[in-house]
Amino acid sequence: xxxxxxxxxxxxxxxxxxxxxxxxxxxxxxxxxxxxxxxxxxxxxxxxxxxxxxxxxxxxxxxxxxxxxxxxxxxxxxxxxxxxxxxxxxxxxxxxxxxxxxxxxxxxxxxxxxxxxxxxxxxxxxxxxxxxxxxxxxxxxxxxxxxxxxxxxxxxxxxxxxxxxxxxxxxxxxxxxxxxxxxxxxxxxxxxxxxxxxxxxxxxxxxxxxxxxxxxxxxxxxxxxxxxxxxxxxxxxxxxx
Amino acid sequence: xxxxxxxxxxxxxxxxxxxxxxxxxxxxxxxxxxxxxxxxxxxxxxxxxxxxxxxxxxxxxxxxxxxxxxxxxxxxxxxxxxxxxxxxxxxxxxxxxxxxxxxxxxxxxxxxxxxxxxxxxxxxxxxxxxxxxxxxxxxxxxxxxxxxxxxxxxxxxxxxxxxxxxxxxxxxxxxxxxxxxxxxxxxxxxxxxxxxxxxxxxxxxxxxxxxxxxxxxxxxxxxxxxxxxxxxxxxxxxxxx
DNA sequence: CGGATTATTATGTATATACATGTTCATCCA
DNA sequence: TGGATGAACATGTATATACATAATAATCCG
Numbered sequence: 250x251x252x253x254x255x256x257x258x259x260x261x262x263x264x265x266x267x268x269x270x271x272x273x274x275x276x277x278x279x280x281x282x283x284x285x286x287x288x289x290x291x292x293x294x295x296x297x298x299x300x301x302x303x304x305x306x307x308x309x310x311x312x313x314x315x316x317x318x319x320x321x322x323x324x325x326x327x328x329x330x331x332x333x334x335x336x337x338x339x340x341x342x343x344x345x346x347x348x349x350x351x352x353x354x355x356x357x358x359x360x361x362x363x364x365x366x367x368x369x370x371x372x373x374x375x376x377x378x379x380x381x382x383x384x385x386x387x388x389x390x391x392x393x394x395x396x397x398x399x400x401x402x403x404x405x406x407x408x409x410x411x412x413x414x415x416x417x418x419x420x421x422x423x424x425x426x427x428x429x430x431x432x433x434x435x436x437x438x439x440x441x442x443x444x445x446x447x448x449x450x451x452x453x454x455x456x457x458x459x460x461x462x463x464x465x466x467x468x469x470x471x472x473x474x475x476x477x478x479x480x481x482x483x484x485x486x487x488x489x490x
Numbered sequence: 491x492x493x494x495x496x497x498x499x500x501x502x503x504x505x506x507x508x509x510x511x512x513x514x515x516x517x518x519x520x521x522x523x524x525x526x527x528x529x530x531x532x533x534x535x536x537x538x539x540x541x542x543x544x545x546x547x548x549x550x551x552x553x554x555x556x557x558x559x560x561x562x563x564x565x566x567x568x569x570x571x572x573x574x575x576x577x578x579x580x581x582x583x584x585x586x587x588x589x590x591x592x593x594x595x596x597x598x599x600x601x602x603x604x605x606x607x608x609x610x611x612x613x614x615x616x617x618x619x620x621x622x623x624x625x626x627x628x629x630x631x632x633x634x635x636x637x638x639x640x641x642x643x644x645x646x647x648x649x650x651x652x653x654x655x656x657x658x659x660x661x662x663x664x665x666x667x668x669x670x671x672x673x674x675x676x677x678x679x680x681x682x683x684x685x686x687x688x689x690x691x692x693x694x695x696x697x698x699x700x701x702x703x704x705x706x707x708x709x710x711x712x713x714x715x716x717x718x719x720x721x722x723x724x725x726x727x728x729x730x731x
Numbered sequence: 732c733g734g735a736t737t738a739t740t741a742t743g744t745a746t747a748t749a750c751a752t753g754t755t756c757a758t759c760c761a
Numbered sequence: 762t763g764g765a766t767g768a769a770c771a772t773g774t775a776t777a778t779a780c781a782t783a784a785t786a787a788t789c790c791g
Contacts, residue, residue, distance in 0.1 A: 257744065271665045272703040283771065294746045299772080310665070315772050316754035324660060327575070327698070329670045331723065333568040419565060424512045424551070429570045429723040433674035433692040433716025451692035451716065453674040457568070462513040475674025475692065482572065482670040498774065524741065535776045540742080556742050557784040 262291050262301045270310050270321050271486055279321045281311065310486055329482035333429070333455070335416055336382045336390055336471070345384040351410050352443075353379040356398070366468040367397055368458065374398040376405065378414055381443060388444045391472040400464045415469070422461040430456040433475060444474055451475035503532050503542045511551050511562050512727055520562045522552065551727055570723035574670070574696070576657055577623045577631055577712070586625040592651050593684075594620040597639070607709040608638055609699065615639040617646065619655055622684060629685045632713040641705045656710070663702040671697040674716060685715055692716035 256264075269275045282290065287298040302319055305311045309328075313319045340347040355377040359367065363375055376396040382389045394414055396404045401421060409417070435449045444452075453473045459466045497505075510516045523531065528539040543560055546552045550569075554560045581588040596618040600608065604616055617637040623630045635655055637645045642662060650658070676690045685693075694714045700707045 259744070273664045276664050285771085296747080297745060299774095300745095302772090313772070314754085315752070316770060318771070321664075324665050327573070327668055329572045329574055329668070331570045331572055333570055423514045423517050423562070424565050424727045426727070427568055427570070427725045429568075429725070430720050431672060431694070431723075432720035433694040433714075435676075435690070435692045435716075449676070449690055451674040451676045453672070453694075473674075475676075479671050479673035482672075484668045484670070486665045486667070500774070526741085537777080538775060540744095541775095543742090554742070555784080556782070557740055557786095559741070 258291070258293055259297060259301060262287070262293065262298070263304060265291075266301065266305065267310065267486070270305075275321050277321050277323045280318045281321065283318055308486070324486070327484060329484050331429075331480055331482045333457070336392070336413065337416075340382065340384040340389055343384060348383040349411075349413050350381045350383070351378070351408075352381055353377065354409060356405065359395075363395055363468075366458070367395060367465045369397070369465060378409060380409070380413055382413070389473070390478075391440060391443055392469060393472070394467060394469040396467050397465050400461060400466050414467075418459075418467060422459070422466050424461075425466060426460045428458045430454075431480070434472075436472075436474075440472055444472070446474050453478055453480070455480075499532070499534055500538060500542060503528070503534065503539070504545060506532075507542065507546065508551065508727070511546075516562050518562050518564045521559045522562065524559055549727070565727070568725060570725050572670075572721055572723045574698070574721075577633070577654065578657075581623065581625040581630055584625060589624040590652075590654050591622045591624070592619070592649075593622055594618065595650060597646065600636075604636055604709075607699070608636055608706045610638070610706060619650060621650070621654055623654070630714070631719075632681060632684055633710060634713070635708060635710040637708050638706050641702055641707050655708075659700075659708060663700070663707050665702075666707060667701045669699045671695075672721070675713075677713075677715075681713055685713070687715050694719055694721070696721075 266275075266281070275281060281287075281302075284295050284298045284302065287302075288295045291298070302311065302313065306313050306319070310322060311319050312322045337347050337349070356374060357377060359369055359373050359375045363369075363377075364372075367373075367375070376394075376398055378392075378394040378396070380392040380394070382392065392413070392415075396414065396418070398405055401418070403421060404414075404418075407414075407417060432454050434452050434454050436444065436446055436452050438448055440452065441448045441450065446452075453475045455471045455473075457467075457469050457471075459468075507516075507522070516522060522528075522543075525536050525539045525543065528542075529536045532539070543552065543554065547554050547560070551563060552560050553563045578588050578590070598616065598618060600610055600614050600616045604618075605611075605613075608614075608616070617639055619633070619635040619637070621633040621635070623633065633654070633656075637655065637659070639646055642659070644662060645655075645659075648655075648658060673695050675693050675695050677685065677687055677693050679689055681693065682689045682691065687693075694716045696712045696714075698708075698710050698712075700709075
């Protein structure tokens with residue numbers, strides 16, 4: 250940011266236009282100069298101008314219409330990108346020591362609820378895990394997880410006694426689709442006891458369902474003491490870089 | 491998706507490579523063919539192959555190193571894109587009737603807490619609003635908002651008795667940066683009464699701080715009954731399109 | 732033999748060019 | 762006058778080309 254160091258032509262044009270849009274100098278609905286004119290203004294070829302505009306369109310800052318030109322878009326939805334990283338990394342970033350404990354490990358046939366969680370239509374064997382993550386001395390997060398043994402049969406060979414299943418799974422299933430659900434819930438008696446918080450204290454619950462190329466992989470529920478933990482997300486138009 | 495309709499060469503190459511990565515055929519760490527080889531394989535120019543790889547790199551699916559080549563990236567962070575849209579749209583998407591009521595509207599000098607929320611270092615006048623959003627007959631969400639009158643003096647002329655301040659603000663401040671904080675909290679006596687839920691019921695709280703080009707714009711806190719509401723986010727590698 | 736120098740290689744950026752595609756606007760003719 | 766036709770226009774996609782840059786491999790020489 251504001252590097253000063255010689256940026257590429259592409260970057261300079263991009264941040265210049267981005268600046269005009271974000272500052273409000275070019276308000277929503279404003280028609281920006283045509284590609285050819287931008288090319289002349291910045292002393293570059295149309296291809297370069299085109300690339301910049303394509304980039305801005307992908308980022309959602311402008312809308313492009315053939316013949317009509319390119320227009321500054323209306324800032325409709327506030328998109329927040331949450332990076333849900335590993336719990337160990339999260340704890341360590343708080344400068345606390347991290348420890349992990351496996352509380353339960355059961356192999357069984359998927360119950361009706363399990364099948365709902367994993368979006369399974371057929372009966373299947375699952376691995377039911379409960380883990381507790383500590384930050385320093387205190388319990389930090391409770392993890393309840395189901396692993397679909399049909400898609401990840403290798404999980405049966407792992408005992409997960411020393412390392413959390415999340416990181417192991419990432420190395421097994423290279424890329425996947427995920428769906429998150431975030432909500433608040435009062436601690437049940439059991440959860441309160443495990444997390445060492447008072448009964449009915451508000452908890453932040455994050456559920457994640459993951460699919461690989463061969464089907465549902467895992468369903469996991471993270472339960473955090475709500476007052477001690479918060480998800481933080483930042484959104485800047487144009488994003489990334 | 492799986493359109494069948496004649497896609498562009500760019501799109502075809504992109505989805506082909508994306509498919510290989512997502513399916514695991516090309517696992518993390520795998521070195522994909524060089525640009526020139528891809529160009530030959532798909533019968534296109536190097537520029538086209540380059541564009542595709544650039545796209546994939548931006549999407550986070552691959553990493554590129556000069557001289558060495560392009561490699562399938564490790565799926566490190568699970569990024570979830572939350573689209574935090576307007577409450578009215580949210581309620582209507584549930585097929586419920588929407589109504590809005592302004593509970594409080596006070597103009598005052600920013601208190602110490604206000605200044606902390608808005609990240610203000612200097613004293614400044616603010617508008618303090620409390621609104622209640624209804625879905626059908628029931629209270630849906632409580633909105634507590636501070637508007638910085640230094641950056642948005644026009645807000646003083648608005649009474650917000652019939653329409654929510656959020657939508658009005660979007661039309662005033664064209665583009666902005668936002669920071670979100672999501673956590674769980676037990677309902678205070680006051681909140682419980684307003685939302686018609688039991689005392690100490692878990693609530694989902696979403697705080698948003700917004701900046702425009704001229705400084706802090708607004709701080710808003712949305713309080714939802716936690717059991718009735720959830721944020722849902724989906725993540726697919728490659729994303730968008 | 733080892734450290735400095737040079738060559739090679741793959742990506743990064745930019746240009747000029749060409750043709751396709753979808754709109755809008757002007758024109759022409761029944 | 763109205764509706765079809767086609768020209769003009771702006772973006773979309775693709776190519777060939779050129780040179781810059783960074784990292785590795787090969788070479789040379791004290």
